Amino acid sequence: MRTARAARRAAFRMGALALAGSLLAACGGSGDGGSDSAGGDVTLTVDLFGSFGYKEAGLYAEYEKLHPGVTIKQTDTEDEADYWKSLQTRLAGGGGLADVQAVEVGRIASVAQQQTDRFEDLRKYGADSLESQFAPAKWAAANGKGGEVLGLGTDVGPEAMCYRTDLFRQAGLPTDRTELAKRWATWDGYLDLGKQYKAKAPGKSAWLDSVGSLYSVMIGQQKERYYNASGKLIWETNPALKAAWDTSVEASEAGLSAKLDQWSPQWNQAFAAGSFATIPCPAWMLGYIKGQAGDAGKGKWDVAALPGGAGNWGGSYLAVPKAAKHKKEAYELIKWLTAPEQQAKIFTKQGNFPSSTGAITKIAGATDPYFSGAPIGQIFGDAAKAAPVQVLGVHDQNVAQQITNALSEVERKGTASDQAWKNAKKGVENTIG
Structure with a gap:
């Protein structure tokens, strides 16, 4: 879920969005009947990375009410890389697995191509009847070579740009989201506006949080990445990837970055401190911003279309390991959690x-008062429609991590671009061979 990062690496406080009355009414149904498919007292374990929002949105409590005798217990790991490493260890040993395990989109190709023997084929429980409910690319990515259905999709990460209107105003920049979308229609335009901001930046604020987030959102605009x-x-020879790298390096060398490692405590604190004016913003980032910036940030943020066109960063799946204790019951839970009604609630x-x-x-008509009434349903909906269907590889997440690590060296240590690129190459080789 949070691809990318993926993302939502930390639990956060949720804020409600303002939706039209008809939407709220549409979200009121359960999406499933009230029958108890578990067939008795069952404790279902759910293991996630970060917060997917199920507990915070009251969905577990709602499911338990609809299914008497079912209790849901969730565990989560803040960092997805740590989560995935632990999951691989437990899959290899066959023990310590939850009934439901989350899989980040950057890992789903590994599951579909290399681990079909470790996850349930959900077709045996009727999952093939759900295909029409999901975006085709989302559904297909979780299919094994034999047609196995190895997970049900939670979210996708259409991208936009979130920005602080109060900081923009203090720096003498326009705040209207439509005007800004035109001004930064290209990434060059975005950097140019950032240089203007830097010249009159209030306090010690920077233009963006980190070049790692800039790179991640730019590479999310490409069909072929790694x-x-x-x-x-193909990552070493991919011109689109190199362009994202070069733009990120340029932003660092121009002094536009706050030099904050994503998901670090310092990065989290910076949302409330006003340490940066913009942040590349997949849809799931909205909840993260609310949790970190708190009530004091309400009305100070807005959302505009992304420079350079649409893209996708993040998204996840819910899967059932073959070693799960309650496979059928686990399937019924993930079927319900990923149903349209529950996805709209999230x-x-x-x-x-x-x-x-x-x-x-x-959710097409959704607006968000926290983000200055931004029409987020339209902005992210348009981005989702225009985003490319991405080619997913077995080691996508590993390669991405090494590249963002190297970019962090550029902005934090002043490492030269060429040397950082060599470091990224070495890191990839050490990680995946």
Whole structure:
């Protein structure tokens, strides 16, 4: 979920969005009947990375009420990389696995291509009947070579740009989201506006949080990133990736970054401190901003279309390991959690954009008072429609992590771009061979 990062690496306080009355009414149903498919007292364990918002939105409590005798217990790991490493260890040993395990979109190719023997084929429980409910690319990414359905999609990460209107105003920049979308229609325009901001920046604020987030959102605009359609690793020779790298380095060298490592305590604190004016913003970032900036940030933020066109950063799946104790009951839970009604509810609480086509229709008119009344349903909906269908590779997340680590060296240590690129290459080789 939070691709990317993916993302939502930390639990956060949720803020409610303002939706039209018809949307709220549409979200009121359960999406499933009230029958108890668990067939008795069952404790279902759910293991996630970060917060997916299910507990915060009251969905677990609602499901338990609809299914007497079912109790849901959730655990989560803040950092997705730590979560994935632990999951791989437990899958190899066959023990310590939850009934439901989350899989980040950057890992789903690994599951679909290399781990079909470790996860349940959900077709045996009737999952093949759900295909029409999901965006085609989201559904297909979790299919094994034999057609196995290895997970159900939670969200996707259509991208926009979030910005602080109060800081923009103090720096003499326009705050209207439509005007800004025109001014930064390209990434060059975005950097140019950042240089203008830097010249009159209030306090010690920077233009953006980190070049790692800039790189992540830019590479999310590409169909081919780390692998090509034939499964060949191409990141070193991919001109689109190199362009994202070069733009990120330029932003660092121009002094536009606050030099904050994403997901670090310092990065979290910076949202409330006003340490940066813009942040590349996949839909799931909305809830994160609310949690970190708090009530004092309400009305100071806004959302505009992304420079350079639409893209996707993040999204996740819910899967059932073969070693799960309650497989059928676990499937019934993830079927319900990923149904259109529940995906729409999560969007109203957190901003995670649905992968369910039915839910996308439901939230089209959504606005958010926290973000100055921004029409987030339209902004992220348009981005989702225009985003490329990305080629997913087995080691997408590993490669991405090494590149962002190297970019952090550029902005934090002043490492030269060429040397940082070599460091990224070495890191990839050490990680995936």
